[in-house]
Amino acid sequence: MELSPEEYGAYWRASIRVAAGLVFVSLCYWFVVSPLLGHSDVGAVLMGIAMFGAVVFVGTFAAMLGLARVVRIAVDAEMRG
Numbered sequence: 001m002e003l004s005p006e007e008y009g010a011y012w013r014a015s016i017r018v019a020a021g022l023v024f025v026s027l028c029y030w031f032v033v034s035p036l037l038g039h040s041d042v043g044a045v046l047m048g049i050a051m052f053g054a055v056v057f058v059g060t061f062a063a064m065l066g067l068a069r070v071v072r073i074a075v076d077a078e079m080r081g
Contacts, residue, residue, distance in 0.1 A: 011074075013069075014070045016066070018063045018070070020063075021059040021063030024055070024058065024059045024062065025055055025059035028059075029055065033048050035048075037052075
């Protein structure tokens with residue numbers, strides 16, 4: 001697969017988007033959601049579950065946008081070559 005310089009840059013930006021989505025979910029879980037889930041109060045646990053759902057949604061959305069871009073660039077490069 002041979003990429004033009006523009007495609008190469010777009011490929012790496014998309015790869016960074018995938019990694020950022022995964023890092024976002026991991027860090028938010030460790031530092032924001034996990035302490036809430038560790039409480040004995042029902043309200044805090046429910047807030048933690050809601051926040052975990054929102055964090056997973058946002059992180060997965062960002063990762064899938066990046067993955068779609070990576071696949072599109074790879075398919076375009078293969079179709080040319």
